[in-house]
Amino acid sequence: MRHQGKKKATIYDLSVLSGCSPSTVSAVLNGTWRKRRIKQSTAELIQRLAEQHRYTANLQARGLRNSRSGLVGLLLPVHDNRYFSSMAQTFEAEVRSHGKCPIVVSACRDPREERATVETLISYSIDELFIAGATDPDGIHLLCEAAGIRHINIDLPGTKAPSVISDNYEGARMLTEAIIQRLSATGPVKPDQIYLFGGRNDHASHERIRGFRDAQKQRLGADPDQCIQPTGYSPDMSQKAFEAFYEREGRLPRGLFINSSINFEGLLRFLAQHPHETFADIVVGCYDYDPFGSFLPFPVLMIRQDIERMLAKAFEIMEEPRPAVEIHLIRPELVQPRTALTGPLDLIREIDV
């Protein structure tokens, strides 16, 4: 069967070929033919023709008619770090297993971009939207609600839709305590020897800062304000903060709590500018796991957010008929230095070469 030039076969083509009506063809090909009492032999005839002519449904037409598309969206702040790329990977697998088509888009942590992107997705009649790390979850909620689209927040919570997030407070406590413990091995630790870098005015940062300060106060007796250095989510800004500190103090803090792997990249840039000795005796904790980051030449403690469980929970909530607007906390995991965890890629079976 030659592929006939340009046009794809439609139910009308098959209708002519089979001698049946388009509606019959449609019913056969979308599986509702038993309900519609189509003869088995008719169904088989049409299925055979469909195969011969490589028929595939025009999903835009179907979506238009059904006002649903089979698309499931994931809105990310960015693609390019292991936390979010790992989320995308896991998300895709899950959506595929539901027989739907995953759509992953990023919106650069820009509220306007976020809303514009979501409006586009809505215009394609996506069926569900997973909103990860949005700066303005409630604004997106309004758009989704107006369009009647099920949605859920991940990573950063909103107040109007159910949310599944990492237990940032607990994670930050764990991480801070682990940093302190590590540092204790090389001498007594004073509160102003541990600094938090990165993050901005979002829920996750607040919680992490709260956890950091609580642990600091509880373990070290104080939580000085100057130890908190929010730099936004930008490697460049973080680097500047490290440089500024170094300029001022002549060294890095003994303990560094870094708010995300993106900010950690700022530290890398700093490192590239300075000799080994500069960070000979520091301990770093990073809220986010990156396998390569775990093996750097100084101790790096990491928090691995449990993406699988977060997404599993989110999909579970999506199934509920009328999910409660509440925040589900998923406990993250402390990862010791020099640890190579498995990830979503390990679930992919290797094809024979």
Place this chain on the structure above:
Amino acid sequence: MRHQGKKKATIYDLSVLSGCSPSTVSAVLNGTWRKRRIKQSTAELIQRLAEQHRYTANLQARGLRNSRSGLVGLLLPVHDNRYFSSMAQTFEAEVRSHGKCPIVVSACRDPREERATVETLISYSIDELFIAGATDPDGIHLLCEAAGIRHINIDLPGTKAPSVISDNYEGARMLTEAIIQRLSATGPVKPDQIYLFGGRNDHASHERIRGFRDAQKQRLGADPDQCIQPTGYSPDMSQKAFEAFYEREGRLPRGLFINSSINFEGLLRFLAQHPHETFADIVVGCYDYDPFGSFLPFPVLMIRQDIERMLAKAFEIMEEPRPAVEIHLIRPELVQPRTALTGPLDLIREIDV
């Protein structure tokens, strides 16, 4: 203006509200109204109403009518590493700047999955497809051609569509020579002291192996077969290969050429199982750049593929009316150890916090 419950406004709603016909409304809202000689005042009236009622076009309907969707697809093998996530990031920005909607999907390096995914995309009438790292580019080509969809291969070439790929041979040579040079500093290098791990039966691997061997032979006088250890693209398999080597030889090779950052993760897993001394004097070269990987406690040379130029070239070719089926090589860059390069995230402006 309350959002009226569920349904979105359509041109028909606006038609009633404005007293104009649907076609007039359509013309006004899609910008063709001057061509259609609609009065300015009519246009303004309709635009005002559209805004008040938060009209946004149903893109499925538009797509159905136009048999094009405004969607531009990028097919990736996987999301979860910095090479591909970086590509996704760059791709999105580029597509957005063309006023289209980027769709990034991964197909797990499985030819069947690849084809199924592409068929789905075609069913949504995507306008263009960028095929990155596909195992079966020519199979995908057939699908695209039958559907009349412009497409281009990136990262792995096909024989039926234009391709833009990294100059894997040159990159591998550069990397191999850099490894040898580094090793020479600590004593004379013999050919069987440098091993290549990872990759499989694809064009990129072949070229890299060729470059590796040529450099080995030229610099060291021989290129023993046993120095090539293809392990597929799986951290797990790579780890096993390292373990096997270590088991057999009691140490790692002095020089390691690792075919991709995914295989590099296999080395991490190996490292996690062994003490520092095991890799005290090794030199690693990795074909792929990962910022964290660059700062590991042993020298790591990396090849950064020039994603920006590759994509820029690909977009350029897409514009051509009838692009030639040829392979465009883009020269990658050797990255010295302890280097923190900027990436696509640096182009994102930080929002005020």
Place this chain on the structure above:
DNA sequence: CGCTTTTGCACAATCGATGGTGCAATCAAT
């Protein structure tokens, strides 16, 4: 053999946007 059921399918409206065509009203020119 009539009458009711069941079987098997066709018809036609619909989803929302687009664009070719046609037509009335206005205006300009003779």
Place this chain on the structure above:
DNA sequence: ATTGATTGCACCATCGATTGTGCAAAAGCG
């Protein structure tokens, strides 16, 4: 005032699939 051009817009078919409804033919039944 008649003709011709221009302006401004409405009409309607169309993209491909879905689905409620209706109806003829076949089958079952007394």
